[in-house]
Amino acid sequence: MDEKVYGARCKDCGKEMYPAHARCPECGSENLEPLEITGEGKVLTYTDLYALPLDYEQRYLRLAIVELDSGLRATGQLLDEKPKIGKRVKTTVGVVRKSGDRKTHGLQFVPL
Amino acid sequence: MRPVAVIGAGMTKFGRSEWPLLKLMNVASLAALNDANLGDVKVDGVVVANMGAARLNKQTAIASALVDRLNLFPAMAESVENGPASGASAFKVGYQAIASGMADVVLVTGVEMMRAVNNLEVTDFVASLSHPEAEYIYGVTLPGLAGMFARLYMERYGVTREHLAMVAIKNHANAMKNPYAHIHQTVTMEGILTAPEAVVNNPPIAEPLHMFDCCPVSDGAAAVVLATQEIAEKLGRQVVRVAGIGQATDTHAVHERPDPTELTAVRLAAQRAFSMASLTPQDIDVAELHDAFTILEIAESEEVGFFKKGEGHKALAEGVTSLGGKLPINPSGGLKAKGHPVGATGVAQLVELTWQLRGEAGERQVENAKNAFACNFGGFGNNVVATVLTREG
């Protein structure tokens, strides 16, 4: 099982993107290669979601948008007891959703 | 292009419907058709706005079903699905059919029956419009996106939970004057924010948003009849002209936007609608904005050009957007209190504005309203339709 999260990099102009698109948002090229989304960054915003969606059994789900040092942003789950806008975090990959027997891996952010 | 007018408007009471989907549609449609009082004039097009009948009600091709129910053969008919902006999108399709000369009279009916399934299912249904790989898999829902948007917006612009509560208090008060509203309940600052029991009365949904920051889950339908301005004049109706329509899109994943507190598609859709109408935001007398979450009414009131960025909450606090203020916003009660049957919402906004422009809005009437504006917000701002209506004469 591939437990990495990928965006894309444009092989023509170097633009990085997450999520991947079929054409480069910068130059329109279709010549794209996978780009692993990983690294450190800071919390741009977060929420504690109490109205839980399907597949979750817990009191609340802490979601965040993180701004990575590469300049890319990503949405994911924030595993931090003391969240704060601007706080430094790093990416990890874990099980973010369990639907029956199916486990989905995705980005989880942990404090540095 | 031929000028187009709204010549009929009607809706069902929003809330929990005891009728099946088709009846909900036909009740709103007949209200609009009877209001239009067409006589011998035939409806030659039907556009239905709906987001989830296939999933929520296990019904498809509902525009054809509506034609059959109303005996409007052989009118052309189709459904339009554009997320929570389906209503204004369907209105746009009806407008285009008439403006282009393909049709003379079009019925536009928006409908949603969301309470047919449980809360988890309905939340998942709406969440399915988020990005499948970059958002949905994490448990992201619409309230989740709104919570993250609200926290950043509040941090940046000094908006507080008290400001958010003011939106709810205002829109609930307006809905008390709207017999079609889902929620008839007056709310107070004490009851939802400052009193000790507010913690129980107003639990968190997606921090910093609480229950009274979020619209209810509603069933309902709304309909308008559109016609050439020529037919409208021949029928002797007060002409409410479709002066401008603008639409714009934005990135699917909210985090990809250069500034996630900016609703670029709202700004561009509004600019396009104002430009087509040859009007400015300052010409507007009454507006219906898409307040699925209280923060969105504030943010949209800035993006469409009514107030400068970061000033919307100040105008709200000064009463500018209340009934009796300089620019009443959501006199119907908005999505917050009138309710939000997703496919019906965009049409219901235009039903309210038609009534406002004709002076038929009863206790919530905005005096002498001439120009009206609606913002129908799809996805989390990735597809937005803005409409300007003008009273002739």
Ligand SMILES: [Zn+2]
């Ligand atoms: Zn490129």
